[in-house]
Amino acid sequence: MKKKLIRWAGFMVMGLLTLSQLKGNSPVAAADLKAGFLNPPASAKPRVWWHWMNGNITQDGIKKDLEWMNRIGIGGFQNFDAALRTPQIVEKRLVYMAPAWKESFRFTAAMADSLGFEMAIAGSPGWSESGGPWVPASEGMKKYVW
Secondary structure: OOOHHHHHHHHHHHHHHHHHHHHOOOOOOOOHHHHHHHHHOOHOOOOEEEEEEOOOOOHHHHHHHHHHHHHHHHOEEEEEOOOOOOOOOOOOOOOOOOHHHHHHHHHHHHHHHHOOEEEEEOHHHOOOOOOOOOOOOOOOOOOOOO
């Protein structure tokens, strides 16, 4: 019984503290909370997976995607190149790590930086090709730091 009474008293104190914050006694006013929700800092914005499907990418498409992500409030993305038998929908597919692909990737990184996006990359095209017992240690994942 005594434990229940102590627990009940604790809930009451927490409730009163919460009510006092809602009445404006908190350093964070309701208007500040609303403003932060409507325009969150970059650290609180969502990130998305952005798949480049089987070379169906163009720099114009990249630009449009990134501008759209920025416009709707996305804070960053993880770029992932995947094949998965996707039909060709561009005039010329960009083959993973070919010079044209690398140029488009550089374009993406520069534009992402200019928009203030957090950019991450997947370690390989496809799924789990960059790690496992079938990959020799000399060819395994490395840590990139810049």
